[in-house]
Amino acid sequence: MTFHRATPQRLSREELVEAARVSIRKGSASFRAASRLFDRTTRERVWMLYAWCRACDDLADDQDHGGALGPGLDPESRLATIRTLTEMAFAGEQTGEPAFDALGQLAREVPITHAMAEDVIAGFALDAAEWRPRSETDMLRYCYHVAGAVGVMMAAVMGVPEGDEDTLDRACDLGIAFQLNNIVRDVAEDDAADRRYLPVEWTVEEDIPPGELTKPHYRAGLVRIVARACHLASGYEASARVGAARLQFRQRWAILSAANIYGAIGRKVVARGDHAWDHRVRTSKAEKLRLVAAAALAAMRRSPTPAIAPGPSRRQLAALARA
Numbered sequence: 001m002t003f004h005r006a007t008p009q010r011l012s013r014e015e016l017v018e019a020a021r022v023s024i025r026k027g028s029a030s031f032r033a034a035s036r037l038f039d040r041t042t043r044e045r046v047w048m049l050y051a052w053c054r055a056c057d058d059l060a061d062d063q064d065h066g067g068a069l070g071p072g073l074d075p076e077s078r079l080a081t082i083r084t085l086t087e088m089a090f091a092g093e094q095t096g097e098p099a100f101d102a103l104g105q106l107a108r109e110v111p112i113t114h115a116m117a118e119d120v121i122a123g124f125a126l127d128a129a130e131w132r133p134r135s136e137t138d139m140l141r142y143c144y145h146v147a148g149a150v151g152v153m154m155a156a157v158m159g160v161p162e163g164d165e166d167t168l169d170r171a172c173d174l175g176i177a178f179q180l181n182n183i184v185r186d187v188a189e190d191d192a193a194d195r196r197y198l199p200v201e202w203t204v205e206e207d208i209p210p211g212e213l214t215k216p217h218y219r220a221g222l223v224r225i226v227a228r229a230c231h232l233a234s235g236y237e238a239s240a241r242v243g244a245a246r247l248q249f250r251q252r253w254a255i256l257s258a259a260n261i262y263g264a265i266g267r268k269v270v271a272r273g274d275h276a277w278d279h280r281v282r283t284s285k286a287e288k289l290r291l292v293a294a295a296a297l298a299a300m301r302r303s304p305t306p307a308i309a310p311g312p313s314r315r316q317l318a319a320l321a322r323a
Contacts, residue, residue, distance in 0.1 A: 020051035055099030151175030170243020180233035181266035235310030256295035
C-alpha cells in the first residue's frame with residue numbers, strides 16, 4: 001500500500017463496496033460468512049469497516065491480508081501513515097486508498113467517530129512500540145484496542161446510538177472475546193514473529209522462561225495458559241450475547257453466528273491440547289453452517305439472562321491508554 005499525495009479520482013460508493021467485498025473475501029472466511037446474514041445496506045457497511053481495519057493491519061505489518069509478517073521496518077512511519085489516511089477520510093478528503101476512502105464514506109452514513117477509530121489505531125501503536133502485556137489487564141487492554149474498539153464501531157454501524165453505553169460495552173466484549181480466541185490460535189505464529197500477547201505473569205506462574213513459550217517441554221504449561229485465556233473469552237462472549245439480544249433479528253443472527261464461529265476456534269484449541277499448533281485451527285464450511293443454524297435458533301429465543309461483566313469495562317480499558 002502506498003500513500004498518494006496527488007489528488008486521486010473519487011470512487012463511487014458501489015466501487016468502494018466492491019473493493020471492500022473483495023477484501024473480506026480474501027481476508028476472513030469466518031467474518032464473511034457471518035456478514036451475509038445482514039440486510040444489504042448493513043452488510044455493505046460492515047464490509048467497508050472491515051476493509052479499513054484490514055488495510056490498517058496490513059499496512060502496520062507489511063502484509064497482504066495476513067500471511068507472513070513483513071520486516072517491520074520503520075513502524076512509526078507506518079503508524080503515521082495510518083493516522084494521516086484516517087484523518088483524511090474523516091475530513092472527507094480522497095486518500096487514493098479504497099479502504100480508507102470507504103471509511104470516509106461510512107462516516108458520512110453512520111455515527112462512527114474519529115475518536116472511535118483512534119482507539120483502534122492505538123492497538124497498532126502498541127505493536128509499533130513492541131509492547132508486551134505483563135498482566136491479564138494488560139492483555140485485555142490490548143484486546144480492547146485491536147478488537148473491542150472495532151466492536152464499538154460495528155455497533156454504531158448497526159445503529160446503536162452513542163449514548164447507549166451498556167450495549168456498546170457488550171459490543172466491545174464480543175470483540176475482546178474474538179481477540180482472545182485469535183491469540184490462543186496464533187500463539188506459534190506470533191512466537192515465530194517474536195510477538196507476545198499472553199501475559200508474562202501467566203508464563204512466570206507456569207515456570208516458562210522468556211523465549212521458551214512454544215518449546216515442546218513447556219507445552220503442558222502453555223496448554224493451561226491457553227485454557228485460562230479461553231475461559232476469559234467465554235465470559236466476554238456471554239456478556240456480548242446480552243447486547244446482541246437488543247438488536248434487530250438479522251443483526252442479532254449475524255452477531256450470534258460470529259460469536260459461535262469464533263468461539264468454536266477457541267474451543268478447538270483447548271480440545272486439541274498440546275497438538276493445537278500442529279496445524280492452524282479452522283472451522284470447516286459444514287461446521288460454519290451448523291453454527292449459523294444454531295445462531296438462528298438462539299436469535300429467535302427470548303433474551304439471555306444478563307451476564308455479569310467479565311472484567312474491566314471498555315471505559316476502564318480505554319482509560320489505561322490515557323493514564
